[in-house]
Amino acid sequence: MNQYDFDQLLQKYLAGQCSPEEEEQVLRWSAHVLNDEREPLTTGEQQETRKRLWNHLQASARTKSYRLPWQQLALAAVVVLVSGLAYFFYRSPKNPPNRPTTAHLSAEPAAKPFAPGGYVVTKNTSSLPLDVTLEDGTVISLKKNSLLSYPRHFDAKNRKVMLEGGAFFKVKRDVSRPFLVYTGELVTQVLGTSFTVESYRHAKTIEVQVVSGRVSVYENRRQSVQNRNGMILNPNQKITFDKTAKKLVAGLVAAPLIIEPPREKSELVFEEMPLPRVLEALQKAYQIEIISETPALETCVFTGNLNDLSLHTQLMFICKSVNASYELRGTTFFVRGDGCY
Missing domain, CATH: 2.60.120.1440 (Jelly Rolls)
Known part of the structure; x- marks a missing residue:
């Protein structure tokens, strides 16, 4: 059972919708949690959290045709607290709105x-x-x-x-x-x-x-x-x-970032460079596959400085100079055009 599944089980328990087997699972785990003697919360925090949880659990119990015994309410309160559902206590108005909040919970979680x-x-x-x-x-x-x-x-x-x-x-x-x-x-x-x-x-x-x-x-x-x-x-x-x-x-x-920076800035400055070599340099720098779909483009050459430009700008610059266009499909760029004459 993952954390999402366990949260759903807790919500069913509080709403009184658990099967006998599911209820036994929650109560068995909560009984294990109750044996943990560590309690890092302050006395004031414990009382405030207990009060809020108790009101919430009693309201949930009233939606059922019978009232939960106080032992089950207490166990449920511990389960909710330990599972992390009770962190709303740390969002209460008593905390300044712009202060990060850390809650230290000492019990072993359910899942x-x-x-x-x-x-x-x-x-x-x-x-x-x-x-x-x-x-x-x-x-x-x-x-x-x-x-x-x-x-x-x-x-x-x-x-x-x-x-x-x-x-x-x-x-x-x-x-x-x-x-x-x-x-x-x-x-x-x-x-x-x-x-x-x-x-x-x-x-x-x-x-x-x-x-x-x-x-x-x-x-x-x-x-x-x-x-x-x-x-x-x-x-x-x-x-x-x-x-x-x-x-x-x-x-x-x-906005892809350069993963393998050129050793020299001159490596991204091209003078009458064949287009396949230019695309290869970009592919190496960004570790992104760039494919030329049109064989006619292999005869094209490119001249320009591609330093300090984003990858999309670089590709746009290259394509304009060789009468081509590019398209992103999944994780690969495809360049196509009529070729250079």
């Missing part, structure tokens, strides 16, 4: 991706990005109104965090422990790289953009590895996941 030993929930309530440094040296720049949950200590096999919202990740390389970002219906897995994730609750899509390194993105579903819906992304590539259609679509980022 993966979290490891035992406690975890931290950080929400950025400021208008500026909030940098979070994990114990392995990974730095995460959390965007406005975004929520990050991560273990205090990663286990020996992997490093797992959960994100709701947007963030830029600069992951510390560790070949023995892959880094996994859970964003509802998608998992992003890397060894060490930098990338951006956009996964907002009410958005229709989830997007992952790669800046450097390679990233594996796949659906967070229980199925065999052979049938898993996923893709490998390289630098300057992105993946868009349609939550409704359950479809992954690969593409390029809006």
Whole structure:
């Protein structure tokens, strides 16, 4: 069961819609949580959170044909608190609107991706990005109104965090422990790289953009590895996941960056250079495939300085000079034209 599935189960429990088996599952897990003696919240925070949760749970119980026993209400309160649904407490008016908020929860969460030993929930309530440094040296720049949950200590096999919202990740390389970002219906897995994730609750899509390194993105579903819906992304590539259609679509980022800078600026200055050589230089710099579809273009030559221009501007400049045009299909650029005479 992933985090999304468990959240849905909690909502069914609070609404009184669980089957006996599902209710037993929730109560069994919550009983395990109650055995955790650590409580990092202050006394005032505990009382305020308990009051808010209690009012919410009693209101939910009144929608049923009978009233939940107080023991189940108490257990449910603990489950909601530990699962992260109770972070609304940290959004209350008592917190200044422009201060980033971090909640330290000590109980072991119900479902993966979290490891035992406690975890931290950080929400950025400021208008500026909030940098979070994990114990392995990974730095995460959390965007406005975004929520990050991560273990205090990663286990020996992997490093797992959960994100709701947007963030830029600069992951510390560790070949023995892959880094996994859970964003509802998608998992992003890397060894060490930098990338951006956009996964907002009410958005229709989830997007992952790669800046450097390679990233594996796949659906967070229980199925065999052979049938898993996923893709490998390289630098300057992105993946868009349609939550409704359950479809992954690969593409390029809006403004590709140079991945392998030329050793000399003169390498992007061309004088009567055959077009295939020019396109090859751009392909190497951006690590993006650029294909000439028209054999007649191979006889064309290009003269110009492509330094300090965006990739789209460079391609437009080249195409105008050789009477051609370009088109982006997926993650590849195609150049075509009538040729030079």
